[in-house]
Amino acid sequence: MVNQAPVNVALRKDELERIAQRLGREPTAAELHAFDAQWSEHCSYKSSRHHLKKLPTSGPDVILGPAEDSGILYLGEHDGERYGVVIAHESHNHPSQVVPFEGAATGIGGIVRDVLCMGAEVVAVADPLRFGRIDDPDSHQRSVAVGVVDGIAAYGNAIGVPNLAGDVYFDESFDDNCLVNVVALGIVKESEIVHSFAPKDAEGWDIVLVGKATDASGFGGASFSSLTLDTEDEEANKGAVQVPDPFLKNVLMRASYRAFAYLRDHNIEAGFKDLGAGGVMGCSAEIVSSGGFGADINLDEVNVAIENMPPEVIAVGETQERLLWVLPPHVTPEILRIYNDQYTLPQIAYNARATIVGRVTREKKYVLRHRGHVVMDVDIDFLTGSIRDELPFTELQPAVLRDEDIVYPQLATDEIVDLLPRVLAHQAVCSREPLYRRYDAVVRGLTVIPRGAGEAGVFAAVRGGKLGVALSVAGNPRYGRLNPQRAAELAVVEAACKVYATGARPIGLTDCLNFGNPRKIEQYSEFVAAIDGLGAAARELGLAFVSGNVSLYNESTAGMAVAASAIVACVGALDDLAKTITPGVKQAGNALFVVGNVSPGFGGTVFAELLGNDDDNVPMLEYPQLRVDLEFLRAAMREGVVRSCTPVGAGGTLAAIARALFAARGAGRSLGAEVDGEAYFDETPGFVVEVDDQELFLRLAGAATVRRVGTVSKAAHFVINGESLHVEDLYRVWSAPLAEVYP
Amino acid sequence: MSGKIAVPIFPGTNSENETVALLRDCGGDAELVHWSAAETLGRYDAYVLSGGFAYEDRIRAGAIAAHDRIMDFVIEGAQNGKLVFGVCNGAQIVLEAGLVPGTGAIRRPTAAFTRNAPEPHFVCRHVYLKIAIDPSRSAITASLPKDALVPAWQANGEGRLAATPEHLQEIVDGSHLAFVYAFADGTASQSASPNGSALNCGGLINRAGNVLAIMPHPERDAWNFNHLDRREGKDVLAPSGGAMLFKSFVKAVNG
Numbered sequence: 001m002v003n004q005a006p007v008n009v010a011l012r013k014d015e016l017e018r019i020a021q022r023l024g025r026e027p028t029a030a031e032l033h034a035f036d037a038q039w040s041e042h043c044s045y046k047s048s049r050h051h052l053k054k055l056p057t058s059g060p061d062v063i064l065g066p067a068e069d070s071g072i073l074y075l076g077e078h079d080g081e082r083y084g085v086v087i088a089h090e091s092h093n094h095p096s097q098v099v100p101f102e103g104a105a106t107g108i109g110g111i112v113r114d115v116l117c118m119g120a121e122v123v124a125v126a127d128p129l130r131f132g133r134i135d136d137p138d139s140h141q142r143s144v145a146v147g148v149v150d151g152i153a154a155y156g157n158a159i160g161v162p163n164l165a166g167d168v169y170f171d172e173s174f175d176d177n178c179l180v181n182v183v184a185l186g187i188v189k190e191s192e193i194v195h196s197f198a199p200k201d202a203e204g205w206d207i208v209l210v211g212k213a214t215d216a217s218g219f220g221g222a223s224f225s226s227l228t229l230d231t232e233d234e235e236a237n238k239g240a241v242q243v244p245d246p247f248l249k250n251v252l253m254r255a256s257y258r259a260f261a262y263l264r265d266h267n268i269e270a271g272f273k274d275l276g277a278g279g280v281m282g283c284s285a286e287i288v289s290s291g292g293f294g295a296d297i298n299l300d301e302v303n304v305a306i307e308n309m310p311p312e313v314i315a316v317g318e319t320q321e322r323l324l325w326v327l328p329p330h331v332t333p334e335i336l337r338i339y340n341d342q343y344t345l346p347q348i349a350y351n352a353r354a355t356i357v358g359r360v361t362r363e364k365k366y367v368l369r370h371r372g373h374v375v376m377d378v379d380i381d382f383l384t385g386s387i388r389d390e391l392p393f394t395e396l397q398p399a400v401l402r403d404e405d406i407v408y409p410q411l412a413t414d415e416i417v418d419l420l421p422r423v424l425a426h427q428a429v430c431s432r433e434p435l436y437r438r439y440d441a442v443v444r445g446l447t448v449i450p451r452g453a454g455e456a457g458v459f460a461a462v463r464g465g466k467l468g469v470a471l472s473v474a475g476n477p478r479y480g481r482l483n484p485q486r487a488a489e490l491a492v493v494e495a496a497c498k499v500y501a502t503g504a505r506p507i508g509l510t511d512c513l514n515f516g517n518p519r520k521i522e523q524y525s526e527f528v529a530a531i532d533g534l535g536a537a538a539r540e541l542g543l544a545f546v547s548g549n550v551s552l553y554n555e556s557t558a559g560m561a562v563a564a565s566a567i568v569a570c571v572g573a574l575d576d577l578a579k580t581i582t583p584g585v586k587q588a589g590n591a592l593f594v595v596g597n598v599s600p601g602f603g604g605t606v607f608a609e610l611l612g613n614d615d616d617n618v619p620m621l622e623y624p625q626l627r628v629d630l631e632f633l634r635a636a637m638r639e640g641v642v643r644s645c646t647p648v649g650a651g652g653t654l655a656a657i658a659r660a661l662f663a664a665r666g667a668g669r670s671l672g673a674e675v676d677g678e679a680y681f682d683e684t685p686g687f688v689v690e691v692d693d694q695e696l697f698l699r700l701a702g703a704a705t706v707r708r709v710g711t712v713s714k715a716a717h718f719v720i721n722g723e724s725l726h727v728e729d730l731y732r733v734w735s736a737p738l739a740e741v742y743p
Numbered sequence: 744m745s746g747k748i749a750v751p752i753f754p755g756t757n758s759e760n761e762t763v764a765l766l767r768d769c770g771g772d773a774e775l776v777h778w779s780a781a782e783t784l785g786r787y788d789a790y791v792l793s794g795g796f797a798y799e800d801r802i803r804a805g806a807i808a809a810h811d812r813i814m815d816f817v818i819e820g821a822q823n824g825k826l827v828f829g830v831c832n833g834a835q836i837v838l839e840a841g842l843v844p845g846t847g848a849i850r851r852p853t854a855a856f857t858r859n860a861p862e863p864h865f866v867c868r869h870v871y872l873k874i875a876i877d878p879s880r881s882a883i884t885a886s887l888p889k890d891a892l893v894p895a896w897q898a899n900g901e902g903r904l905a906a907t908p909e910h911l912q913e914i915v916d917g918s919h920l921a922f923v924y925a926f927a928d929g930t931a932s933q934s935a936s937p938n939g940s941a942l943n944c945g946g947l948i949n950r951a952g953n954v955l956a957i958m959p960h961p962e963r964d965a966w967n968f969n970h971l972d973r974r975e976g977k978d979v980l981a982p983s984g985g986a987m988l989f990k991s992f993v994k995a996v997n998g
Binding site: 153157158443450453460464576578582 | 754755757758760761764765777778779794795796799861862864865866867868896898927960962963964965966968969971979980
């Protein structure tokens with residue numbers, strides 16, 4: 001046993017004492033770094049896990065809840081096979097703030113591996129982004145906003161996975177802490193799921209490391225992500241960011257698909273897991289311990305890029321583009337052949353390869369060897385077991401509506417007409433096209449609604465089949481700042497509504513919870529309140545969370561925390577792609593209706609801001625009515641009377657109608673709309689729906705909230721109470737703001 | 744008789760599956776050929792080089808791949824009259840290999856598909872390609888109507904044709920300009936170009952007409968379900984739109 005001098009780790013004193021007591025000796029450097037990674041907030045969820053348990057995680061559509069690297073939702077049947085959608089959701093906030101391009105690219109790389117390792121083909125990504133103020137071209141905030149987008153584009157485009165959904169908000173609370181959340185989807189047959197744990201007979205099996213040669217990049221990444229960013233440490237922190245290589249990943253993904261096919265054809269069970277936080281140590285320890293085993297790993301067998309790295313760096317360095325198999329020994333040679341010979345990994349990147357690095361042991365110990373020495377020897381359950389940190393919080397004021405406080409401003413037609421271009425040009429509403437144009441939204445040839453053509457992306461799930469998937473994200477920081485709980489509820493509802501608008505049925509959710517410092521009561525209380533909100537909305541809509549991520553310490557050294565940001569992704573199922581509803585209006589003469597959109601409260605809306613109104617009554621949801629409205633919308637879609645549908649979001653109903661006109665323009669149709677004053681800028685969830693058979697539509701409506709707001713017109717004018725605006729003029733106003741930032 | 748079509752893949756290729764699927768849906772006998780199995784390429788009757796980033800494109804796109812062993816077989820096949828169709832990165836490789844416009848020596852290109860303008864970055868945007876030659880000039884385009892308008896997606900960082908004025912003149916004089924960018928109504932003009940391409944060029948063909956290179960991806964707007972403005976009531980899984988060019992290619996391969 002090698003005794004090392006104490007090293008710089010983020011473990012607290014009481015945690016260090018606990019480790020030394022359990023081991024009965026001082027820990028080695030490798031052990032210290034291993035516990036530092038495993039016990040970081042980032043890995044252990046020590047202050048969040050017990051609250052996360054309050055979220056609904058099961059239901060008829062759930063194949064696999066939050067237990068492994070990704071969750072899996074039941075999509076539907078094709079050719080007698082049951083298909084699942086694999087979904088994972090993560091943040092890469094801290095690295096992206098420090099090194100925007102690489103940090104964001106690494107986020108895509110990591111999330112893709114989480115989905116891949118379930119045995120799935122990776123088919124889509126999405127990226128909810130939150131940036132600081134970008135008005136100053138020379139600001140760091142601006143370079144972060146551009147670098148992150150370019151990093152996501154460079155990585156996602158290269159690996160050939162379409163970017164199909166996402167959103168972006170700009171807000172001063174993100175000046176020092178951008179949020180880079182990423183979602184990935186995969187498709188897998190239910191019978192071919194690969195699990196992230198060692199199968200039940202795995203004793204003595206090989207542990208095979210695949211991918212890039214381990215280097216010193218990403219050393220300390222997990223504990224770094226569990227700290228408040230300090231600008232003075234910026235240079236040092238850069239070393240904690242991994243270096244992505246999408247081209248190697250492209251080969252790794254394709255080789256892994258081949259390996260899946262081989263295992264499937266030979267009916268062989270195996271374990272497969274992404275190397276994320278904690279590197280070789282974290283991944284190998286978790287994959288064996290969750291199967292009830294231990295591991296014996298020889299670090300000398302790990303393919304490295306740099307000679308003479310200390311064992312703790314080889315063990316916990318978070319070098320990208322690596323995966324780990326647990327394989328029965330008779331299968332290992334063929335899997336090694338696929339990666340090393342057929343897909344020629346060693347020729348693709350320096351010293352990349354698939355190698356046997358250890359074996360699964362019955363004894364529940366985690367042993368690391370290095371140059372003939374045992375550098376780590378610990379009880380594996382102690383290392384990977386959940387540790388718990390009960391932090392104090394206060395119950396935030398429950399979300400009660402104060403009717404008497406809500407004063408809706410009544411606007412004259414000329415005021416509305418004046419306000420509309422300002423709303424459309426607002427950074428929360430304006431076109432995101434200059435940004436998402438950098439993303440490949442159509443690679444794979446299966447895209448139905450590409451990024452930007454709708455509020456949710458839609459794609460064909462199975463080549464040659466009619467099953468479709470819709471994907472959306474939501475999470476409005478303007479609401480988050482005012483009321484974390486209601487903001488979280490609205491994120492769930494808004495994400496679901498975006499899916500409903502495509503004609504799909506929402507089947508499940510993921511969340512990424514981006515908050516400040518959990519050791520500060522007010523910030524931790526926001527986090528707890530948001531979970532309450534997520535749980536309430538999900539239960540009301542009958543949806544479960546199947547995976548997610550927590551990112552805490554999004555606070556600057558100056559003490560400014562990000563606006564409470566519970567960001568939600570929603571997946572929807574379409575049994576027939578022919579039933580997809582697109583947002584662009586289709587034909588002059590059709591009626592425009594608003595469905596839903598009745599909840600009171602306009603605090604946090606763009607409209608309130610532009611009017612200088614400081615009402616803090618974030619829209620309040622009335623679930624029973626919402627459910628009636630959503631059910632009606634689906635029935636109307638099934639009957640075929642809905643020709644287009646646009647969810648109401650930032651900018652309200654009038655902005656939604658404008659987007660429906662812009663979407664038609666994008667599809668080559670020049671149309672306009674004539675509306676009366678009943679349409680407005682309120683942002684509560686709802687839909688603008690284009691209808692051809694009004695009679696049938698109204699007959700189906702029953703108790704649903706439906707109001708007619710206007711008609712699609714032949715001339716490309718947006719006419720409000722007789723006042724006419726050119727669609728082209730509005731389109732220019734809407735398109736301009738981000739074109740300056742993303743030229 | 745049906746000819747065998749190879750879709751060879753380089754380590755950074757990423758559009759191989761949709762390309763093979765579309766070729767098959769259009770009646771082609773197509774299969775992937777892995778880079779570690781390049782030696783089998785001589786057995787095929789035609790080649791389709793698909794999109795991606797063959798060797799990372801860290802220097803000019805396609806420049807490294809043009810010197811790969813895979814291209815020895817493709818070049819030899821092209822010289823013997825086999826049909827070769829390059830799409831996006833495949834088009835860049837075919838151009839860097841000197842197969843189109845074919846006015847220079849092999850692997851000594853006389854033009855380049857280079858960095859987009861005015862947006863010098865990856866751009867993903869729906870476009871239309873209008874045929875700029877008489878379709879009968881090439882076996883690959885022979886089944887297209889005279890004024891064919893092919894819907895497609897531009898998705899590249901480098902797609903702008905650049906060459907010296909003399910070499911551009913050679914392209915015009917030799918009738919190598921196969922496709923130009925157009926608006927949805929079929930009007931072709933430089934303002935329809937998404938990337939400032941010289942001659943508004945979206946695709947090039949060699950003198951013999953057996954090698955075609957196009958920059959945008961018709962295989963991403965090739966089935967009814969992926970048309971932006973779907974024609975409702977039709978079979979959503981049927982090939983259409985951008986598939987017309989692949990159907991024409993397959994018909995030529997199958998003779």
